[in-house]
Amino acid sequence: MSRITSKLAQLHAQQRKAVVPYIVAGDPQLAVTVPLMHALVEVGADIIELGVPFSDPMAEGPVIQLAHERALLHRTSLRNIFELVAEFRRSDNATPVVLMGYANPVEHMGYAVFADAAVAAGVDGLLTVDMPPEEADELNAHLKRVGIDNIFLLAPTTTDQRIRAIAELASGYLYCVSLKGVTGAGNLDVDAVSTMLQRIKAITDLPVTVGFGIKDAASAKSVARLTEGVVIGSALVDRVAQSAKQNKAGADLIASAAALIAEIRGAVDSI
Amino acid sequence: MTDLTSNAIDYAAVPDARGHFGIYGGKFVSETLMFALDELETAYKKLSADAGFRAEFDRDLAHYVGRPSPLYHAERWSKMLGGAQIYLKREDLNHTGAHKVNNTVGQGLLAKYMGKKRVIAETGAGQHGVASATIAARFGMECQVYMGEEDVRRQSLNVYRMKLLGAEVIPVKSGSRTLKDAMNEALRDWVTNVDDTFYIIGTVAGPHPYPKLVRDFQSIIGREAREQCQTQTGKLPDALVACVGGGSNAIGLFYPFLTDGGVQMYGVEAGGHGIETGRHAAPLSAGQPGILHGNRTYLMQDDAGQIIETHSVSAGLDYPGVGPEHSWLKDIGRVNYVSINDEEALTAFRQLTRIEGIMPALESAHALAYVEKLAPRMRKDQIIIANLSGRGDKDIHTVANLDGITL
Numbered sequence: 001m002s003r004i005t006s007k008l009a010q011l012h013a014q015q016r017k018a019v020v021p022y023i024v025a026g027d028p029q030l031a032v033t034v035p036l037m038h039a040l041v042e043v044g045a046d047i048i049e050l051g052v053p054f055s056d057p058m059a060e061g062p063v064i065q066l067a068h069e070r071a072l073l074h075r076t077s078l079r080n081i082f083e084l085v086a087e088f089r090r091s092d093n094a095t096p097v098v099l100m101g102y103a104n105p106v107e108h109m110g111y112a113v114f115a116d117a118a119v120a121a122g123v124d125g126l127l128t129v130d131m132p133p134e135e136a137d138e139l140n141a142h143l144k145r146v147g148i149d150n151i152f153l154l155a156p157t158t159t160d161q162r163i164r165a166i167a168e169l170a171s172g173y174l175y176c177v178s179l180k181g182v183t184g185a186g187n188l189d190v191d192a193v194s195t196m197l198q199r200i201k202a203i204t205d206l207p208v209t210v211g212f213g214i215k216d217a218a219s220a221k222s223v224a225r226l227t228e229g230v231v232i233g234s235a236l237v238d239r240v241a242q243s244a245k246q247n248k249a250g251a252d253l254i255a256s257a258a259a260l261i262a263e264i265r266g267a268v269d270s271i
Numbered sequence: 272m273t274d275l276t277s278n279a280i281d282y283a284a285v286p287d288a289r290g291h292f293g294i295y296g297g298k299f300v301s302e303t304l305m306f307a308l309d310e311l312e313t314a315y316k317k318l319s320a321d322a323g324f325r326a327e328f329d330r331d332l333a334h335y336v337g338r339p340s341p342l343y344h345a346e347r348w349s350k351m352l353g354g355a356q357i358y359l360k361r362e363d364l365n366h367t368g369a370h371k372v373n374n375t376v377g378q379g380l381l382a383k384y385m386g387k388k389r390v391i392a393e394t395g396a397g398q399h400g401v402a403s404a405t406i407a408a409r410f411g412m413e414c415q416v417y418m419g420e421e422d423v424r425r426q427s428l429n430v431y432r433m434k435l436l437g438a439e440v441i442p443v444k445s446g447s448r449t450l451k452d453a454m455n456e457a458l459r460d461w462v463t464n465v466d467d468t469f470y471i472i473g474t475v476a477g478p479h480p481y482p483k484l485v486r487d488f489q490s491i492i493g494r495e496a497r498e499q500c501q502t503q504t505g506k507l508p509d510a511l512v513a514c515v516g517g518g519s520n521a522i523g524l525f526y527p528f529l530t531d532g533g534v535q536m537y538g539v540e541a542g543g544h545g546i547e548t549g550r551h552a553a554p555l556s557a558g559q560p561g562i563l564h565g566n567r568t569y570l571m572q573d574d575a576g577q578i579i580e581t582h583s584v585s586a587g588l589d590y591p592g593v594g595p596e597h598s599w600l601k602d603i604g605r606v607n608y609v610s611i612n613d614e615e616a617l618t619a620f621r622q623l624t625r626i627e628g629i630m631p632a633l634e635s636a637h638a639l640a641y642v643e644k645l646a647p648r649m650r651k652d653q654i655i656i657a658n659l660s661g662r663g664d665k666d667i668h669t670v671a672n673l674d675g676i677t678l
Contacts, residue, residue, distance in 0.1 A: 055446065055577040055579075059462065060459075069445075075575065078576075079575075104560040104576045132298060132301075134305075156303070157302075162305070182464055182465040196650075
């Protein structure tokens with residue numbers, strides 16, 4: 001059983017919801033990422049989504065775009081990220097790590113090389129934003145070969161027929177995009193998310209996390225009631241950005257980011 | 272593997288049902304847009320077979336765009352170069368001044384038939400933005416055009432034209448602030464407003480079905496040129512030359528000739544400061560396959576798969592990717608892809624202006640500069656058709672600046 005599946009099964013048994021923070025690897029510095037990951041786990045993160053910076057992050061709103069730009073200022077690469085994950089694994093062998101990014105860096109490295117290096121580093125899942133299932137056969141085969149879960153997106157525009165096909169290919173969990181828009185958008189509609197989740201859950205038993213537009217304890221709580229987990233991205237990355245702007249790249253940055261996740265953990269656990 | 276003998280290739284069979292040209296093309300977008308692409312594909316399949324839609328498209332090309340565009344024998348220039356006879360396909364004479372309008376008329380009609388009230392577009396040199404704003408004005412649609420901040424600065428004339436036409440020009444401040452970033456921003460807009468918005472992509476790139484439908488709309492260039500050449504000279508041309516940024520004017524000219532084995536084809540990329548300097552916009556000449564903006568194609572990228580900045584004096588060629596069909600045509604060897612640097616293009620710009628009294632766009636000047644190399648190597652009874660894809664008025668400020676003159 002993969003780290004992701006066993007973590008989600010364990011949460012399910014405890015009737016708890018997964019809190020999934022998203023940060024961009026190397027933002028603002030490579031040295032910040034691993035301490036930040038540990039700090040997030042300490043305050044209650046269950047799975048960590050680690051953004052792989054890309055020059056053209058088409059699905060991101062302004063906050064995460066800037067995080068990608070900050071990480072690329074010092075050329076954070078997949079190779080660097082494998083090193084970060086390996087370092088994280090030295091003291092945390094339980095918390096799943098999912099890489100989330102765009103197709104080209106993975107394509108450029110080569111699917112086989114990527115899969116081998118990722119699993120060796122201790123990566124558990126991959127979410128490639130711009131690689132829908134129609135194009136994912138070859139990558140999927142390599143991920144399966146090494147036992148990395150392939151996380152796919154479901155959107156408000158996804159038809160039932162596509163949900164069925166995507167659920168067939170996916171493992172670990174499905175990532176439900178809560179709204180039509182980019183990351184960090186402000187138009188979260190909980191009723192619409194609820195309707196969409198009912199549609200998804202009628203089709204598949206895979207756990208579903210919801211992301212895009214969840215920015216605080218209240219929105220996390222209202223969405224977490226409906227599903228297995230919530231992803232917190234832009235709101236968290238914005239904390240990193242604010243600290244970086246004030247040149248507080250060390251302990252202050254980590255404390256500020258961890259405080260948000262602690263707050264959300266508390267709210268989600270009070271359901 | 273693809274069969275390398277060109278007469279064995281079924282050009283009409285690409286792209287396949289999933290939008291692939293060999294290993295290139297496809298639909299590499301986030302899940303939210305898959306629905307919109309399916310909707311577009313279904314609508315296009317239905318409408319392209321619809322007699323009413325086709326008649327309206329043909330009528331608009333004739334009476335709004337002003338087609339057919341002339342095929343002009345540049346006799347003085349041919350004589351000067353001392354080789355092949357050069358014919359210019361005068362897309363610069365179209366309404367709005369470039370080939371871009373062939374496509375926006377087609378996609379504008381699609382938007383109208385699909386009941387979309389709002390169109391968005393990305394633009395580099397501003398020609399596609401102007402052509403999109405034009406069609407939006409005519410159909411009474413809301414229009415927003417994304418344009419890199421850097422391009423807004425160097426193409427101020429076209430920015431003002433779009434505003435006069437009622438479009439809103441949104442300067443894009445992210446990334447390298449050029450065409451690729453404008454396309455990122457347009458995709459972000461589309462994902463947010465996917466229900467009521469039609470995204471008019473300006474070139475043969477992007478996710479399927481765009482490369483195919485833009486090719487279909489632009490192929491009018493090659494169909495006319497093929498017929499005009501036979502009428503005027505009694506034979507087919509020996510060579511075709513067109514500039515390639517995203518590659519829509521080139522596909523438009525080449526596509527109807529692909530099965531004519533005797534016709535050589537040259538796609539001319541922007542060599543910028545020179546291929547050897549790394550400061551250029553020539554992915555087919557010096558890039559590698561990768562995935563960007565919805566399709567797999569040759570890209571300018573670094574060793575970590577990050578897209579790198581491009582350099583060209585011409586804003587319309589300043590793009591790190593290229594239409595996937597060009598990537599395929601390169602690999603199967605049907606089209607030769609070459610490059611022309613900034614200086615050579617500027618020389619050709621001046622040359623054609625002085626010799627023929629035609630001022631070409633800097634994009635088109637890249638094709639003309641290659642003609643200057645190719646024609647002298649050919650016999651006087653041979654024929655080259657070069658695509659004069661746009662007119663040069665928009666570039667006068669750029670050229671004047673390089674001369675140290677502020678207008």
